[in-house]
Amino acid sequence: MSGHDSLARRLCQVSPYASRIEPLIGLIPEIMERNDQLRPIWTAWRQNATPDLTPRQYFARGQIKVLCDFVEYLYFASDAFARSARRGR
Amino acid sequence: MTLRPKFCVIGTGAGGGILAYRLAKAGADVLVINSGGIPAQSEFQNELSPEQKGHFEIGPHTTFPVRPEICIVHPLLADARRRSSIECPREGGFHHYQIHHVNGLQNLWNGICLRYSEDDFANRNPYSEDCRWPISLGDLADHYSEVERLALVVGERNGLRQFPDGSFLAPRSARQIDRVFIDSNAGSLGPDLFFLENRKAVDLRPDSTQKCVACGNCGRGCRSGSVYKFSTHLLPEIRALRNFRLLEHTRAIKLTAVDCDNAEGFSISHVVAIDERAGRIVEIEADVVIVCAGAIESPRLLLNSFADDRSKAEQVGEFLQDSPRAVVGTSLFRLWFRPANEDRGYGDHILLGGQIKDSQGKRFPFVGQFWSDFTKVPYYLAEMPRLPRFLLETISRQVFKSTATLVLFSPAVPQRKNKVVLADGVDHFGQRQVRIDYETSEIEADHGRRLAALARRMLRKASGYIADDVGSPPGSGVHYAGTCRMAADPKGGVVNKDLKYFKSKNLYVCDGSVMPVLSEKHPTLTIMALAHRLAERLIKTYT
Numbered sequence: 001m002s003g004h005d006s007l008a009r010r011l012c013q014v015s016p017y018a019s020r021i022e023p024l025i026g027l028i029p030e031i032m033e034r035n036d037q038l039r040p041i042w043t044a045w046r047q048n049a050t051p052d053l054t055p056r057q058y059f060a061r062g063q064i065k066v067l068c069d070f071v072e073y074l075y076f077a078s079d080a081f082a083r084s085a086r087r088g089r
Numbered sequence: 090m091t092l093r094p095k096f097c098v099i100g101t102g103a104g105g106g107i108l109a110y111r112l113a114k115a116g117a118d119v120l121v122i123n124s125g126g127i128p129a130q131s132e133f134q135n136e137l138s139p140e141q142k143g144h145f146e147i148g149p150h151t152t153f154p155v156r157p158e159i160c161i162v163h164p165l166l167a168d169a170r171r172r173s174s175i176e177c178p179r180e181g182g183f184h185h186y187q188i189h190h191v192n193g194l195q196n197l198w199n200g201i202c203l204r205y206s207e208d209d210f211a212n213r214n215p216y217s218e219d220c221r222w223p224i225s226l227g228d229l230a231d232h233y234s235e236v237e238r239l240a241l242v243v244g245e246r247n248g249l250r251q252f253p254d255g256s257f258l259a260p261r262s263a264r265q266i267d268r269v270f271i272d273s274n275a276g277s278l279g280p281d282l283f284f285l286e287n288r289k290a291v292d293l294r295p296d297s298t299q300k301c302v303a304c305g306n307c308g309r310g311c312r313s314g315s316v317y318k319f320s321t322h323l324l325p326e327i328r329a330l331r332n333f334r335l336l337e338h339t340r341a342i343k344l345t346a347v348d349c350d351n352a353e354g355f356s357i358s359h360v361v362a363i364d365e366r367a368g369r370i371v372e373i374e375a376d377v378v379i380v381c382a383g384a385i386e387s388p389r390l391l392l393n394s395f396a397d398d399r400s401k402a403e404q405v406g407e408f409l410q411d412s413p414r415a416v417v418g419t420s421l422f423r424l425w426f427r428p429a430n431e432d433r434g435y436g437d438h439i440l441l442g443g444q445i446k447d448s449q450g451k452r453f454p455f456v457g458q459f460w461s462d463f464t465k466v467p468y469y470l471a472e473m474p475r476l477p478r479f480l481l482e483t484i485s486r487q488v489f490k491s492t493a494t495l496v497l498f499s500p501a502v503p504q505r506k507n508k509v510v511l512a513d514g515v516d517h518f519g520q521r522q523v524r525i526d527y528e529t530s531e532i533e534a535d536h537g538r539r540l541a542a543l544a545r546r547m548l549r550k551a552s553g554y555i556a557d558d559v560g561s562p563p564g565s566g567v568h569y570a571g572t573c574r575m576a577a578d579p580k581g582g583v584v585n586k587d588l589k590y591f592k593s594k595n596l597y598v599c600d601g602s603v604m605p606v607l608s609e610k611h612p613t614l615t616i617m618a619l620a621h622r623l624a625e626r627l628i629k630t631y632t
Contacts, residue, residue, distance in 0.1 A: 016478055027143060034144070037152050069153035069470070076467035076485050077145045085489040086429050086463070 004029040004046075011045050014055045014064055015071035020081075024074055038070060090371050094120035094334070095631065097360050097375035099341045099390070102193030103616040104599040105381030106319025107236060110326070111624035113333035117632050120373060121333075122362055124340040125190035127320045132165055132196075133310030146466045154471040157418055157559045163309065165196055174389050176514045176522050183411075183527035184564035185385050191337060192318040193383060194567060195613075199308035200289040200316040200435070201458065202242045202614040204233050204253040208454075209608040215451075216502040216532060220408055220605040223577040223586040226253065232618040232625070240317035240617065244288030251442055251454060252285065252610075258293060260286045260438070261303075265430050266461045266493060267438050269423050273551035282443035287458065290317035290614075291435050305433025305462035338365040342520050344378065344394040344596070346401060353594035355401060363518055377595050377631060381620070384409065384569035384602035388509045389523045391573070391598075396511060396521070401592055404583050406509035408574055409525065410501035410607045412566035413533040415540035417495050419553030420469070424491035433462050437496075442609075445543060448535050455540055456609045457497035464492045472557060493553065495544040498566070499536040501607035504528070509572055527563050537561065568612050573602035588623050599623050 008028040012018040032042035041063055048058060056064060075081055095118035098109045105121065112119045147155075167173045167187040175185050188196050205226065212221045237256040244257035263271070263286075271284055291301050292315035299314035299321060307316045314321040327333045345359040360373040380387045388406040395401035437460040444452045469488050473481060512524040529537075541558050576582025579591040584603050590596040599620050601612055 031144060031147055034149055035147055035151055036149050066153045069155075072470060073147075073153065073155055073467060074145060076470060077465065081485070082463065082465070082489070085486040086431070 007045060008032075011042075011055050011067065012071050015068045017071050017075040020075045021071060021078065023080070024078060028074075037066060041067060090369070091374060092120055092371065093374045094118045095376050096120070096627065097122065097373050097378045098381060099123075099360065099379065100193060100381035100383065100386070100600065101191045101319045101335075102195050102381060102383055102600060103613045104601075104620040105379070106192065106195070106323060107239070107617045107620035108379060108381060108599055108624050109333070109335075110239070110319070110323040111621055112627065113327040113330050115624075115628045115632065116332055117628060118332050119334070120336065120375065122336045122339040122341060122360075122371075122373070123191045124338070124365065125188075126337040127191045127324075128165060128196055130314065133312050133314075155466070155468055156471045157468040157557045163197060165190055165310075173516065174386050174523055176512045176524050181562065183409075183525040184562060185525060185569070186564065186567050187383070187385065189340075191320050191324075191335070195318045197308060197310050198290075198316060198318065198613065199437070200291050200311075201437075201440075201611045202237065202240065202244075202255070202288045202290050203456065203610040204255055204618075205229075205608055205610060205615050206251055206253055208250070209610070212606075214500050214606055214608065216500075216530075217606040219505065219581070220503040220571065220574055221576065221581065222605055223575055223581075228586075229615070229618045229622060232621040233614065235621050236614065236617040239323065240290035240614075241292045241294070241322075242288055242290050242614075243293055245286040247283075247285045249283065249285065249442070252288075252440075252456075255288065257288065260289075261293060261301075261434050263438050264432055264434055264461070266421060266424060266491065267459065269421055270459055270493065270547075270551045271439065274547050277550060281445070281452075282441065285440050285442065287435070287438050287440050289435055289437075291315050292317075301435060303432055303434050305436045306465075307435050336362075336371070339363070339371055340365055340518060341380075341382070341390055342393070342518065344380075344390065346395065346398075346593070349594060354590075354592040356594050357596045365518070375595075377597065377627060379597040379599055379623070379627075381598075381600045383600050384572045385509055385523065385525070387598055387600055387602045388572040389511075389521075392509070392511050392523065393521055403592075404574075406523070406572050407505050407507075408503045408571040408605075409507045409509055409527060409569070410503055410571040411527075411564055412498045412501060412568035412607055412609070412612075413529070413537055414496060414498045414561050414566050415537050415544055416497075416559035416561055417541055417544035417548060418468070418557050418559055419493055419548045420488040420491045421493050421548075421552050422491075422554045423552040425487040429463075429490040436460050436462050441547075445539055447532070447539055453499055453536055454609045455497050455499050455536075455543075456611075457495055457540075457544070460494045460496060461492055464489045468557075493548060493551070494559075495548060497540040497544055498568075498609045498611070499533070499540060500609045501570070502530040502532050503571055503606050504530060525564075529563055568601070568607060570601040570604040570607050570612055573598045574605040575603045576605065587626055588619065597623060597627075
């Protein structure tokens with residue numbers, strides 16, 4: 001597991017969907033780097049000088065909201081969700 | 090390196106592809122140049138999951154929560170900062186989608202093929218006095234038929250004046266969600282509104298190696314190669330011909346003009362191109378040059394070429410148009426808790442058309458497509474109230490399989506002030522970019538509001554639980570036209586009715602830019618028919 005993956009995993013813990021997107025953790029650093037809104041959050045998190053802080057302690061409320069929306073979006077755009085939604089009623 | 094073909098075709102989109110094919114098949118000596126190469130089929134694996142694609146449709150400018158919006162994200166689209174023909178668009182400005190590869194924008198074409206009607210060619214659009222068709226439907230009818238056969242267009246004959254019939258193969262049948270939509274609305278439509286089977290360039294032939302695999306989303310690049318494009322449908326037939334040559338990764342950067350002594354105007358002596366990979370200059374001395382680079386790139390090439398003598402490029406770039414439209418999305422409640430239907434066909438099986446009134450009581454025509462596919466991008470989340478996780482998941486499952494979107498188009502209102510002009514910035518290859526000045530007219534905005542209201546009404550009748558107006562910023566219609574418009578005389582446009590540049594004896598333009606005014610219908614088939622007509626004329630004149 002790379003250092004970035006570990007950082008991404010900790011960052012995603014802000015969302016109740018964190019466990020559902022576990023297989024996608026490796027993609028998150030690149031996606032956040034590419035996106036204008038997410039890049040500052042990712043950069044700040046990488047440069048976190050006090051690693052003991054959780055994201056909720058480290059970021060402002062508005063940024064936490066963005067992160068939660070991002071993780072929720074990832075789950076409902078994921079293969080896992082699409083596969084389950086295609087099945088059954 | 091200097092090449093000396095009879096014909097030099099610049100671009101392989103809707104116009105250039107047909108033109109190159111027809112000229113090559115007739116035995117003419119044709120050189121085709123195109124920026125970029127033939128995209129690998131792997132670029133179009135739209136059945137690959139978002140995970141496999143890796144970016145989940147999250148682009149650099151996506152904001153969270155993600156709102157429904159028209160934002161086409163695809164790796165083939167030119168990066169505005171590096172390769173685009175236009176300067177970085179300002180916030181809210183005209184967004185130009187551009188693909189620097191063989192097939193051009195047809196790489197992501199949805200495949201809808203509608204003939205323009207007699208009324209369209211008869212210049213009945215009351216807002217287009219400066220932009221008038223100099224040809225009639227009769228001039229194009231046979232060419233429409235030819236390109237419909239080449240592109241394998243499916244559809245049904247309906248006998249409608251607004252949508253002239255063509256040479257169709259049998260379409261796929263309507264899906265469950267299409268029937269829900271039609272049945273809910275059929276009784277409520279007045280005599281001026283009607284449904285018809287979609288007409289699309291989709292290969293449904295059972296024995297074809299590239300037949301449609303019913304993945305439902307032609308507009309994101311066809312995964313099986315069944316939606317028409319030059320590289321999959323025509324190029325294989327002509328590639329081995331000795332009189333045909335395609336130079337990929339070769340971008341035209343300048344046309345060199347030589348003034349003639351007679352009244353025929355100037356002559357193009359050279360096409361100067363750049364080999365994008367090697368960085369070296371390629372010079373082409375052709376008897377005839379046909380620019381088919383699209384309604385933004387073609388004027389850009391002409392404006393760059395004649396920057397020192399603007400009289401050679403009078404009116405070039407003016408009257409830029411994009412189809413005004415309304416896009417409204419929803420989920421049909423009537424399909425909730427029913428088994429998911431895996432048959433997604435070709436996404437939009439049903440067209441609707443007719444006329445409605447604007448806010449002044451004037452009638453205007455429209456056409457719409459009813460689109461449905463599994464929801465790969467969960468735009469709906471932004472509209473959801475805060476819900477417990479299990480409830481959000483349950484609702485999302487239902488939305489996923491019952492998504493419906495209506496896309497309705499109205500005719501453009503051509504304005505001289507909407508234009509492409511040379512900018513100061515340069516692209517990756519040092520060629521001057523263009524700036525797009527564009528303002529949506531009040532009439533178009535009014536039509537858009539009317540169409541959005543109609544779409545919401547129809548979707549609600551079909552049990553749409555919520556109807557989101559997705560919005561349609563300038564440029565997102567991706568029907569670019571008007572910038573080298575054809576006309577009966579030089580005062581009225583840039584090219585004549587045979588698409589010959591008025592001021593030149595051997596320069597032609599053949600792409601969306603020559604269409605003087607956009608009707609409500611999708612323009613691609615008309616561009617292809619114009620290209621076929623031009624090819625026939627060039628064959629007669631020069632070979």
